[in-house]
Amino acid sequence: MNTPSTLDDVRDIVRRKYGELALLATQQRKPCCGTGSGDDRITRDLYAPDQTGDVPESALLASLGCGNPTALAELKPGDTVLDLGSGGGIDVLLSAKRVGPTGFAYGLDMTDEMLALAESNRQKAGAENVKFLRGHIEEIPLPDASVDVIISNCVINLSGDKDRVLREAFRVLKPGGRFAVSDVVTEGDLPEAVRKDIESYVGCVAGALDKEDYLARLSAAGFVDASIEVTRRYTFSDLGESCCSSQAMAALTPEERERLDGRVQSGFIRATKPA
Numbered sequence: 001m002n003t004p005s006t007l008d009d010v011r012d013i014v015r016r017k018y019g020e021l022a023l024l025a026t027q028q029r030k031p032c033c034g035t036g037s038g039d040d041r042i043t044r045d046l047y048a049p050d051q052t053g054d055v056p057e058s059a060l061l062a063s064l065g066c067g068n069p070t071a072l073a074e075l076k077p078g079d080t081v082l083d084l085g086s087g088g089g090i091d092v093l094l095s096a097k098r099v100g101p102t103g104f105a106y107g108l109d110m111t112d113e114m115l116a117l118a119e120s121n122r123q124k125a126g127a128e129n130v131k132f133l134r135g136h137i138e139e140i141p142l143p144d145a146s147v148d149v150i151i152s153n154c155v156i157n158l159s160g161d162k163d164r165v166l167r168e169a170f171r172v173l174k175p176g177g178r179f180a181v182s183d184v185v186t187e188g189d190l191p192e193a194v195r196k197d198i199e200s201y202v203g204c205v206a207g208a209l210d211k212e213d214y215l216a217r218l219s220a221a222g223f224v225d226a227s228i229e230v231t232r233r234y235t236f237s238d239l240g241e242s243c244c245s246s247q248a249m250a251a252l253t254p255e256e257r258e259r260l261d262g263r264v265q266s267g268f269i270r271a272t273k274p275a
């Protein structure tokens with residue numbers, strides 16, 4: 001099935017997929033970004049044991065990220081943090097601990113099942129400086145210049161309008177505020193069979209931006225000092241079911257499979273709103 005063309009269609013398909021994955025996590029079955037299997041090279045082993053000791057097991061089970069933005073974002077006590085596409089809430093709960101009682105952590109997600117799971121995890125963690133918001137990352141329901149740090153984990157690749165997400169992130173950040181996001185990125189073209197595959201899209205691969213393109217779009221949105229640090233590189237076999245549907249996989253030539261090696265990566269993307 002080909003990728004949908006309108007923003008609403010993309011949202012519907014992504015919401016359905018992540019609603020199902022939230023329910024799997026609620027049943028204590030570890031889902032993974034797009035695959036539903038428990039041994040995914042993209043999502044596994046992202047958090048160190050000293051971090052995870054403090055969050056409910058159910059938040060860890062629901063983790064569908066591709067990096068660990070809270071470990072890299074240098075959050076400070078008193079910061080206001082916003083997590084775009086907060087899922088089951090793990091990065092919001094970790095951020096809330098880092099910013100402490102004088103800070104605040106918002107999570108934003110469009111999928112009701114994820115929001116319910118995140119709120120249940122918030123209650124289990126006893127976190128008071130946390131709020132989960134229902135909405136779209138393309139229309140962030142917060143005022144201008146109200147956030148110190150934007151984090152996100154494997155979500156912007158899923159948006160049907162990434163420029164709008166970056167403009168919204170810029171709008172809600174305070175002057176001097178930081179964009180500190182983990183996401184899947186690419187280096188070089190992906191085969192057309194993968195780029196057009198909806199399973200690859202919801203699996204966080206087909207919608208990933210090329211690194212150069214990501215940096216150019218951040219700059220167009222107004223950000224400065226943008227950089228991308230590669231945290232993981234995937235071979236074709238690492239990607240497994242996240243790569244694409246069985247139909248798209250069958251359509252790949254041996255050369256295309258080989259060329260996929262290393263082109264899909266997890267990156268940590270940093271940028272700043274000028275002071």
Ligand SMILES: C[S@@+](CC[C@H](N)C(=O)[O-])C[C@H]1O[C@@H](n2cnc3c(N)ncnc32)[C@H](O)[C@@H]1O
Pocket residue numbers: 011014015018033062063064065066084085086087088089090091108109110111114135136137138152153154155158159160204
């Ligand atoms: C791959 S999961 C990542 C969840 C979380 N960040 C984590 O690391 O576990 C993607 C999440 O983003 C949400 N999402 C995707 N597109 C969105 C959009 N346009 N607006 C709001 N939420 C979105 C989904 O509902 C899902 O919870």
